[in-house]
Amino acid sequence: MHRSIVRTGIAAAVAWVFLQLGGCGNGGDSGTSSSSTAPATTTSVSGTVAAGTALVGANVTLIDATGAQASATTNAQGAYSISVKGMTLPFFIIATDAGGLSAPLSSVVARLPTGTAPAVANVTTLTTALAAMLTASGNPIELASSGTLAKVTLQSVQLATITLDTILANLLKQNGLLSSGFDPVGTAFTPNHTGADAVIDSVSLVTAANGGRTLLSNAAPGTTIAMNNKTAQGVVLTAPPVAANYLEPLASLLTACAANGTLSATSCSPAIDAAFKESGSTDLAIAHGLSESAMTGAVFGSPKTLAFFTSNGKQLALVQLPFTLASGTPGLLYSIAQQLVAPVTLANGTQLGWNLYGDQSSFAVAIMSHIQRRTYLDTRLNDVNRYESGLDITIPTASNPNVYSASVTGPGLAAPVWLMPRSALGSNSLGLADSALSAPPVSPATTGSNTSLYRWSWQSLSSTASFTPPASTGFYAAQSLDASSVPLYSTYKVTFYDMNGVQLGQSSVINPGSPLNAVAGSSIPWPTLQMNDATTQFLTPGTALADVQYAFSVTWSSLINDGLNLAYPVTSTGIAATAQTSGVVEQVNGFALGPANNTTVGQYQATVHAGVNSAGVQTCTNCPFPALTTGGSRLIQLGGGRDGTAYFDITQYND
Known part of the structure; x- marks a missing residue:
């Protein structure tokens, strides 16, 4: 009932907002509540791309209602300009930073000035929140589809702007801006940590548990607002206690x-x-x-x-x-x-x-959210293509020479999660235990799980196939968790033990990423492993490349949505191979690190060498990837990270 009343109040204010927004870069005399289908008369759209700082060298792509595209690159001040002559409103603008380390930013332009005056169209954290409010899911990338974009109306943009202004009222006032009538898309600003830029500095737009977007203030990260077409004016974000440029x-x-x-x-x-x-x-x-x-x-x-x-x-x-x-x-x-x-x-x-000041930990350990997409090329019953999510718990062995095992407790973990030495060659961090433990393991115990990815949620990619986690493992939760119950920036307690099971100490570790449900995987722009002849043979028993290999070249594409380069940057390409000989399991890992070879636009290649760990160190000699034969398996993993979350696209064959 309250939400209906609020939305009614918004509708009553639309006429006033027409006047307020009419003086901004997106202003004009078109007060229609439906999208304009007439070609724009202005010659160009320009603005600033920023998310706490100006994004230099960012790729900016403008998509119009018919699907036509134009692009530009930002300069040293984060500014860009794109010609829109002959293009059809509304426009969707998407910007990706040069390094790909943060999620793409978005903006929507539903109206342009009359005549040929250039229009201001910023692309920032705030405009991305606004774009998310024009979708049911809260994922602004949906608007990259011309069919979806064409349904965006001027009125819906104006209603979302009013709602966003109310949510930001405290931050706008703190930084000398009007708490009503502020247009984050059409108001020109300088990325200097004052004014509108200070408001951008003070908020974060993070991925919600189910894949949408959530807005919060750094002053009170426990208060989050889901940004979608149901967002109402009920919550006002808290202004931070210091100026935006304090650091x-x-x-x-x-x-x-x-x-x-x-x-x-x-x-x-x-x-x-x-x-x-x-x-x-x-x-x-x-x-x-x-x-x-x-x-x-x-x-x-x-x-x-x-x-x-x-x-x-x-x-x-x-x-x-x-x-x-x-x-x-x-x-x-x-x-x-x-x-x-x-x-x-x-x-x-x-x-x-x-x-x-640091986290004051005496041990090397990092915990962040993770989500993965797993695709199987075999037909084993439980090898169901699926998404999985949870925590990536990294405890490097070289930096912790006296640590043999560790347990982790905290939000989202119903029981302690244990890590111990891996049996796989080419590893440089502890792996999750094969089975649930009640006490620290002692030497020479090892784990064959070969993973540091704890899974608290899983979701089949098919409505006709279901996945059941193996019973009594140490890397799957006993029951699937709703990650929306896990607070953002949760702290985890890690307890470390030596080879005899004696406690060495404890650390408190903050997860900088968003807790995710597996279903969020459907909203992520994943890279695509190129299944060329070589890749197919490497992952298929009985072929030439299924034999022993010391190295393998992996290729993939980051292009999605009609050629947009939106997939997370792959910074770690990995291969894991397992073989069974006379009942003995042999596991060998290999990694290729750093920027991959960019063969053509959006196409990449990296060569993975067996026995090279994730730090780039050759850990063994004459330890090739074993042949893919009965009882064995091979997988190729494309790993990367954005905004404190680790992403893994895994393609696997289990024989």
Whole structure:
């Protein structure tokens, strides 16, 4: 009843909003409630692409109501311009950052100015939330289909704008903007962490458990609002306690430290606190599995705050640190910042009120959300094509030499999850136990699960096939979980044990990704493994390439939706092969890391060598992928990450 009343109130205000939006870049004298089908008379659409910082070199594609496309690339200020002469409203604009490390941003233009004046059409976190509100699912990529886009009306865009303004009222007021009549698409702004850009800095649009989009403020991440065509005005987001640019000094300070080849607590003060510790290291790079030499010359961008929180009397923040290596390769680090008791005055007079404090863990461990798509080429009964989701728990063995096993507890885990040494060659992290454990394993016990992906949800891709997880495993939940019950940025307790089962210590780890249900897999733009002759033979018994192989070249495409390059970037290509000989199971892994060879637009290739672990280290000699024979299996895995979530596309044959 309340939602109906709110929507009625919105409808009553439409006439006023026509006037308010008429003065913006999207304004005009077309007050119709249906989409215009007449060709646009303005010559171009331009705007700023930003999500906490300007996206430089982003690819921007504009799709009109007939499916026609035009594209551009953003400049150093995140600005773009696209000619729309002769194109038909409404327009859907989608922008992907050059590194592909964050989800695509979207925007919808339902009206243009009369005449030939250029129109402003920003593409930001806020406009993406607005686009999500024009769909039933909350997934704005649906609008890339001309059939769906053509149904978007001017009135629906205006209603969504009013609702969004109400949700953002506190943040708009904090940053000197009108809390009503603000048009995130058509209001020009500068990406300088003030005004509209500060509002963008203060919010996050994350993937919801079922695949839609959820908007939240970093001041109160526990309050989330599902963005779809049912979103009402009932909740107003909380404004953050500090200015949006409060962490900006860290970007230049960390860049200066990287130029000197060090990101340690002792050499990068005051950016990195003297008490900094993360994943068992006092060095920011090493804590994230990177070497000092790899980070030398890295340039850090503007930090993004995901959540403010308090712990042991300290004011802390979960932050995302974007960087670009000297080679041009982009990356993201997640860390904890703390508010200083007394701000530090820098050489240029700037006040540094916060610095990096780390998660204070004495052990190397990372936990993030994961989702995977599993496709089987065999016909075994339980090899059902499906999506699976849960947690990716990474405990590297080289960084934890005394750790033999670990247990994990926290939101979404009904019982402790155990990890222990893998039996597979070519591994560099603990694997999930084969079966549920009640006590720490002792040496020489190992696991044959060969995975760090704990699954709490699963969903068949077919309505006629069902999947039942194997009974009593250590890597499937006993019952499927609704991940919407798991709070965003949940903290997990990890307990570490030595080879004799003696406890070594504990760590608290925050998951920076969104808890997902398996069904969210249907909304994800997955890469496509190219099933050419070589790939088909490698995954088919009895063929030439089914024999022993020391290396294999994998190819895939990132193009979806009529050629849009939207799939997550594949940064780790893996192969796992298993064989059984006289009852003994042999498992060999192999990985190819880093940017793949870009053969043509949207097409990639990487060569995977047997025995090379996920850190790029050759762990064994003369250990090829075994032949695919009776009782054996092979899989190819395309792994990557976005926004704190790991993605895996897996194609497998079990003989």
